[in-house]
Amino acid sequence: MKLRQNVRHFAAKQALTMPVIGDIATQKLVDLHVSVFGKKAEEGRREEREPHMEAFFDCTFDTYVAALDAGFSEAEAREITHIQANFDFYNHGWTEMMEFPADELEAHYERYEEFFRRYDITIADPLGEFRTREIPTAPSTPEKLDNPEHPHAEGGFADDVYVEDEDGELRVGGQEEPEDVDVSAAPGMQDVDDEDARA
Numbered sequence: 163m164k165l166r167q168n169v170r171h172f173a174a175k176q177a178l179t180m181p182v183i184g185d186i187a188t189q190k191l192v193d194l195h196v197s198v199f200g201k202k203a204e205e206g207r208r209e210e211r212e213p214h215m216e217a218f219f220d221c222t223f224d225t226y227v228a229a230l231d232a233g234f235s236e237a238e239a240r241e242i243t244h245i246q247a248n249f250d251f252y253n254h255g256w257t258e259m260m261e262f263p264a265d266e267l268e269a270h271y272e273r274y275e276e277f278f279r280r281y282d283i284t285i286a287d288p289l290g291e292f293r294t295r296e297i298p299t300a301p302s303t304p305e306k307l308d309n310p311e312h313p314h315a316e317g318g319f320a321d322d323v324y325v326e327d328e329d330g331e332l333r334v335g336g337q338e339e340p341e342d343v344d345v346s347a348a349p350g351m352q353d354v355d356d357e358d359a360r361a
Contacts, residue, residue, distance in 0.1 A: 190350025
């Protein structure tokens with residue numbers, strides 16, 4: 163999959179793995195992802211999908227931390243959560259929201275198969291053991307699976323994680339993590355008071 167990566171992603175990684183701050187960062191990042199993917203939804207469908215996405219994305223941040231703990235890089239851990247989301251989009255027939263074509267689902271699963279199996283994650287059950295809360299149902303559009311259209315998908319990146327940096331340079335595997343990352347650069351952290359930031 164092709165992802166972007168900059169200092170904000172490393173700051174978010176740091177925030178998500180901190181006590182207290184982690185919960186605040188998760189909510190901010192969930193809101194961000196709901197907004198980003200909501201804009202990709204078919205016209206008139208966004209509002210009915212948002213409660214489902216909010217709960218689903220909330221669970222994937224536990225996946226992200228578990229992937230980091232398992233030794234995956236920031237880009238790989240984030241890609242794992244995006245793959246989970248794309249499995250969910252596919253299962254609902256929300257093909258216009260997918261980041262890679264439906265015919266690459268298996269290839270993306272196979273790259274992280276060992277991790278996915280450990281947590282009972284499958285294409286049919288994208289959260290597996292990370293389903294830690296109720297996920298509201300949302301209307302599906304299964305008819306789209308007959309002839310899927312992927313206006314936001316980029317194919318041809320199923321063999322590795324590809325990262326586009328701030329200069330537009332594409333790297334396989336991602337960037338090296340900067341030594342001095344300021345957690346305040348993470349999305350939403352500008353609103354956190356000093357006492358929370360020290361926690």
